[in-house]
Amino acid sequence: MHKADKIYVAGHRGMVGSAIVRGLRARGYENIVLRSSSELDLRDQTAVAEFFAEEKPDYVFLAAAKVGGIVANNTYRAEFLFDNLMIEANIIDQAYKHGVKKLLFLGSSCIYPKFAPQPMEEVHLLTGTLEQTNEPYAIAKIAGIKLCEAYRDQYGANFISAMPTNLYGPNDNYDLQKSHVLPALIRKFHEAKVEGKPSVEIWGDGSPKREFLHVDDLADACLYLMDSYDEKEFVNVGVGEDISIKDLALLIKEVVGYEGELAFDTSKPTGTPRKLMNVDRLKAAGWTARIGLREGIESVYEDFLANQAKYVKGERVVA
Numbered sequence: 560m561h562k563a564d565k566i567y568v569a570g571h572r573g574m575v576g577s578a579i580v581r582g583l584r585a586r587g588y589e590n591i592v593l594r595s596s597s598e599l600d601l602r603d604q605t606a607v608a609e610f611f612a613e614e615k616p617d618y619v620f621l622a623a624a625k626v627g628g629i630v631a632n633n634t635y636r637a638e639f640l641f642d643n644l645m646i647e648a649n650i651i652d653q654a655y656k657h658g659v660k661k662l663l664f665l666g667s668s669c670i671y672p673k674f675a676p677q678p679m680e681e682v683h684l685l686t687g688t689l690e691q692t693n694e695p696y697a698i699a700k701i702a703g704i705k706l707c708e709a710y711r712d713q714y715g716a717n718f719i720s721a722m723p724t725n726l727y728g729p730n731d732n733y734d735l736q737k738s739h740v741l742p743a744l745i746r747k748f749h750e751a752k753v754e755g756k757p758s759v760e761i762w763g764d765g766s767p768k769r770e771f772l773h774v775d776d777l778a779d780a781c782l783y784l785m786d787s788y789d790e791k792e793f794v795n796v797g798v799g800e801d802i803s804i805k806d807l808a809l810l811i812k813e814v815v816g817y818e819g820e821l822a823f824d825t826s827k828p829t830g831t832p833r834k835l836m837n838v839d840r841l842k843a844a845g846w847t848a849r850i851g852l853r854e855g856i857e858s859v860y861e862d863f864l865a866n867q868a869k870y871v872k873g874e875r876v877v878a
Contacts, residue, residue, distance in 0.1 A: 560588065560618055560785060564660075567592040567616035569601065569650055570623030572875050574730040574774050575665060575723075579620050582778035592616055602645040611653040619654050619662040620781060621647060621703075625696075628737040632693040643699035651706045655716045662718040663785050664707050666700040666793070668836060669693050670722060678837040681722075681795060690831075704793050711791055721784055724797035724836045727855065728774030729862045733870045741771055744808055745856070745863055746871075748815040758822040759812075763829030765805030765821070770797050770835050773855040776848045783846045797836035798848040814856050 560566065566583060570576035571593045583591055592614050599610055601623055625642040632639055647664065654662045671679045672687030684704075689697045700722075707718035731742040738746075744761070751759045780796045788794065802810075808821055841847075850858075866876045 562587055563590060564588075564617040565590045565592060565614065566618045566620070567614065568620045568622065569594075569646075570621075572596075572730075573622060573624075573626070574726060574728060574732075575777060576620070576622040577730050577875070578728060578774040578778035579622060579781055582775065582782050586782065601649060602642055604645075604649050607649040607653050608656075611657040615657055616654075617660050618785060619650065619659050620785070621650050621662060621664045623650070624665075624700075628739070629692050631737065632696050636695045639693075640695035640699055643696060644702060647699070647703040647706060651703070651710060651718065654718070655710050655714055660717065661785060661789075662707070662716070663781055664703050664718065664720040665781070666703060666720060666722045667696070668722055668724050668795075668797075668834065669697045670700050670704070673831070677833045678799070678835040679795070680837040681793060681840060684793075707793075708791055717789055719784060719788055719790070720793035721781060721796050722793055722836075723777050723780075724770045724772050724795070725834075726772055726774045726777060727859055729859070730774075730875050731859070731870075732873070733863070734873055740769065740804060741807065741811070741856075742859075742863075744811045745815065745860055748808075748812050748817045749860075749863065749867075751819055752815055752817040756819060758820040759808075759817070760822045760824050761804065761808055762824055762827035763804065764825050765808065765823050766803060766832070767830045768801040768803050768833045768835070769807070770799075770801040771807075771852060771855075772797050772848060773850040773859075776850045779849070780841065780846050784844070787846075788844050792840070794841050794844065795836040795838050796841060797838045798852075799836070799838040799842075801833065801835045802852065810853060811856060811860075814853070814860055 673690040675683045704720045710716040727741045732738040733742050733746045
């Protein structure tokens, strides 16, 4: 990408999209096109076509999606499938029709089978049954990968896909009913510290292992792939190592400065034993994560403290 190129970041108010915008601006890219969902409904084919005809972006980062936790995924199954299919289909099709030089589609590690071998490799896609609770979202993301591949095969479009592991960072979701484990633990430990609580409850026995990637590292990977990767095969984006939920909790406890105890509630679900991404393909392409987990959690806790009032209300902090 050249500094004068017009770059469209779809989903710029989300955690991933806002990180991509920060990464672009830090590198001197200023010709960035942004539209909020209230300004442009990406499910509306006509509206998306008019947007591309008017703006004619050179590059597209497709980070827009309807997202949510397990309960939302399982409750609104039709919406999660339909909305995400429409968003990606409209953007990918119009990007081709209006001559976009390159498009990067962002998916999720949930595309892999529920019982995929560990660590999960790109070749494991479509080799087994998906996790039932988020199957509609996963199917939509798989369709996005296949759309990029098909437009490449039929039309020669330079459309690529990246699948990130579990993410954390600025603009995360701290709603305890909807958030993922890392931001939930940050909020729990902080509030327990402030309120002087003797213990913090953690679901399960703490044994499952998870991989965590700072969203600024993901943004860096996305910019690297946009500049350096032109292959049909999608790419896992992660750190290539994981940590148990118990050890994660102990690390966050230390960073927050909480002095109470951990209370594991084994009546609650423990979850899948392990979900680790194989990142050999990405390393071979020349990129590796740089933000260590402790360093990342320390910076995220500082961000949480600075924006606590907004995050607790579910608001975004977007430039």
